[in-house]
Amino acid sequence: MVNLDAARRQALGTHFRPSADEDAKVNDLKAGRLTMAPHKAWSLPEEPTWRENPFQDNNWQFQYHMLRWLDPLRRAANRGDVEAAQRWEFLAHSWITANPPGAGQTRWSWIDMSDGIRAMELCHGLTVVGEQEWLLSSLHDHVAWLSEPSHLKRGNHGFHQHVGLFVLGVVLEDPEVTELALERLFDQLAAAYDEQGANEEGSLGYHLQNYEWWNDALTRLDLEGIPRPELSRRLDLAPQLLAHATSPLGRFARIGDTDGGNPRRINHPLTRFVVTQGREGTKPDTTTAVYDAGYAFLRSGWGEDRPYQDETFVTAVWGRQDKVHGHRDGSSVTFAADGVQWLDDSGKYYYGKSPMRDYVVGRESHNVVVMPGRTYRRDTEVSLLGRTETGDYVDLIFGDPGYDDVGILRRLIYLKARRQLLVLDSVETPESTVVEQRWNCGRGVEAQRLRTGFILRREKKSIHVSTLNGGPTEVRRGEKNPLAGWTSTGWRRASPVDQLAVTGQGPSCFFPTLIGSWDEAAVDVLGSRMTPDALHGRVEDVIPSALLARDHTVSVVEHAQDNTGMAVTVSRTDRGLVRAVVEGGGPFYAFYLVKPDGSVERTHYNRRASRTFHTETPESCRLRVFSRDEAQLMRARTVEVA
Known part of the structure; x- marks a missing residue:
């Protein structure tokens, strides 16, 4: 039995959605031109061998055997385009004939993920050519292939294999196949997303893609009247992570296999806020987000005290x-x-x-x-x-x-x-x-x-x-x-x-x-x-409070030039920072901070005419400033820290 209505309604999601240049793609395929992003256009041979690899590129071969690129023809055929239907049938039949299970023309013929997406394309193709034996036989071959545990992979490749098996099950009206696919999908969901909505794959670009793919999969369940698993609530937290992972520049942090991108397609209040740089949507409620899956996103704000794009943004993995x-x-x-x-x-x-x-x-x-x-x-x-x-x-x-x-x-x-x-x-x-x-x-x-x-x-x-x-x-x-x-x-x-x-x-x-x-x-x-x-002490013991919190200058004393040729300005803050700035003398300077107990903190000679120290008792300290010229003549001056 074949359920053509299921074959039609399951043609959904990111892999089977019409594009803005749909008509051009259909015309190109009719004329024998194939373009699979990010690759250039290529002329299909009249009789493909399915060993073609014009760009010597693994991804191109991966997509070639996926047959997803046939879908514009399928959609056109469903709208009544006879030439598109004939072209879809010719290419699908050619691939099936040349690539029996496990004995295809290349290792890409039955590679993981590609096999699952191709299974869906062939299921949807039933709406083009009907229940022809060559196509039904291939669908059953795909069932057997995708049911075999040794053919499965982890991550999104395995996910697409499970979704492909699910679509096969509902289209062929085989409850055992459908149940096996659901069992695998639900197990994978537990591994793919944790309780914080973080995805397993280690890439922010794939966080976005997995969020879309999994939502498509849940929609497939809805269409067949199958209740969503309780774990699907984890997906609801994914937009929050993607919002935190978007820099003030409006792009994803480059973590893992990520080359830019942003979460604009999600249209969630949190992601709308970050892609519009705060003009729309809802601001996340914290500037720090740390995820157990191995991500920390830290920022100075959400545009409250400075332009949004100027906020500081730090990531760690x-x-x-x-x-x-x-x-x-x-x-x-x-x-x-x-x-x-x-x-x-x-x-x-x-x-x-x-x-x-x-x-x-x-x-x-x-x-x-x-x-x-x-x-x-x-x-x-x-x-x-x-x-x-x-x-x-x-x-x-x-x-x-x-x-x-x-x-x-x-x-x-x-x-x-x-x-x-x-x-x-x-x-x-x-x-x-x-x-x-x-x-x-x-x-x-x-x-x-x-x-x-x-x-x-x-x-x-x-x-x-x-x-x-x-x-x-x-x-x-x-x-x-x-x-x-x-x-x-x-x-x-x-x-x-x-x-x-x-x-x-x-x-x-x-x-x-x-x-x-x-x-x-x-x-x-x-x-x-x-x-x-x-590396081990408390932060408060490692870093003075003057550097941790906002500090304010409480005194500035200018010591006029004396016989050393140096004028010294000393400023002090309320949290114990002491800064000395020298005019005259040089060009080499050294600074000593003499503390009440007689201990001295000192610097080596260099060309900087200023120095900042920290002390708990600045008002009881003295500063000794040394100047040395090119002839090694040294002068010194002592001033009080008021």
């Missing part, structure tokens, strides 16, 4: 490193502020074997600690070891065992008042070996090395990546052997970007880094306090 569409990106971060994506991920590039695909998926293209020449295990799970949020900061700590016999700890502290990110990396190795902390710039961002680390510029805007304990630095761009400083810009397209590297030498390395607008006070004070112990 962790968890399993073998997610279906994930990368080896455990503990990686991205950073956007002031309308610029300063630090970014590498995108997907391509699905297939290529050095560039290996690079964008691998550890080396992410904002993480890298051990050049060492293998990072794909079966690794990067753990979130600690999480704290207060009104002043968000604190996340990660453990990464991805390199054999190496311990990596990363601590991220987002300072809300200053819109800055403090990154603390510690690496312990059994031997002396090179370790790098890497940062990959967004497109259009230019990096320059400084004594304090790096300055990143785009047009008239800038931020700093400040290396708080020094270390050798390097900027790479578009290097090919080995690959370094590249980002995906589309299907099989990549462009050079600046990659920053800070190098350390094992067996013990510590990289404290501050990311954000230039902040002399934060760089000076944190630079004097950052040791490996900062």
Whole structure:
């Protein structure tokens, strides 16, 4: 028995929806021209062998054998276009004849996911050619193929196999097949979405696609009068995650196999808010969202105190490193502020074997600690070891065992008042070996090395990546052997970007880094306090309150020039920051803060004519300012901190 009404009503969803250029696609297929995005147009042979591979591209072959591209002909035939019906029948019959189950023309003939979507297309084709034996026989072949557990895959590929089996079951009116498909779909739903609405695949682009695919699947159940499973409520939380995952620039954070995109198609109040930059929809009720599936999204606001696109946006990822569409990106971060994506991920590039695909998926293209020449295990799970949020900061700590016999700890502290990110990396190795902390710039961002680390510029805007304990630095761009400083810009397209590297030498390395607008006070004070112990202490013990909360200047005293040739201005804040600015003398300066107990905090000589310290008792301290000229003549001046 065949249910033609089911074949007709089940033709729905993202794979079987008419496009804006529907008529052009139908005319092209009639004329033998085939276009499957993102690939170029190609002329179909009069008699396809089904071994064609004109672009030497795995994805093209994958789509070719899916037969989804026949659907414009099917829709035209259903509207009465006889030529379209004949063309659909010819091509479908040709494929079926050339590709018996398990013995097709190529390995792509019966590849996972493609098999499930093709099963649906052939079911829908019954409305074009009727119950012809060649087509019915192939539908039963697809039932047998998709019922076999050894043919199934995980992730969305398996999902499409289960949906294909479900459509076969209802169209062929086979309750056993339908029940098997439902059992598998419900089991997959439990694995695909957790209680927070996070999808399993490790890519924000695939979060969106899975949300749409699963909603299509639930609609299929509705059409057949089958109750939705209780677990389907998890999907209701997915738009909230997608809203948090959309940057102030209106694009998804580039996590996993994601090349831009946004959740505009969902039309949910939360997603409408982020794609319209706050002009429509409903604002999410928090600026911090942390998901057990391995995502943290932190932002400075939703456009309340500054233009929406200028808000600071930080992402972090962790968890399993073998997610279906994930990368080896455990503990990686991205950073956007002031309308610029300063630090970014590498995108997907391509699905297939290529050095560039290996690079964008691998550890080396992410904002993480890298051990050049060492293998990072794909079966690794990067753990979130600690999480704290207060009104002043968000604190996340990660453990990464991805390199054999190496311990990596990363601590991220987002300072809300200053819109800055403090990154603390510690690496312990059994031997002396090179370790790098890497940062990959967004497109259009230019990096320059400084004594304090790096300055990143785009047009008239800038931020700093400040290396708080020094270390050798390097900027790479578009290097090919080995690959370094590249980002995906589309299907099989990549462009050079600046990659920053800070190098350390094992067996013990510590990289404290501050990311954000230039902040002399934060760089000076944190630079004097950052040791490996900062990875473990309370944030309040690691970072002075003057840097955690908004601070206010309470006094400014100008000391006129004296016989040293130096004029010194000293300012003090209500939370213990002391800043000295020198005019005259130089060009080299050093600063000593002499505390009441006689202890001294001092700096080395450099060309900066200012310095900020932190002390709990500023009014009882003295400042000694030293000036040295090119002839090594030194002068010193002492002033009180009022």
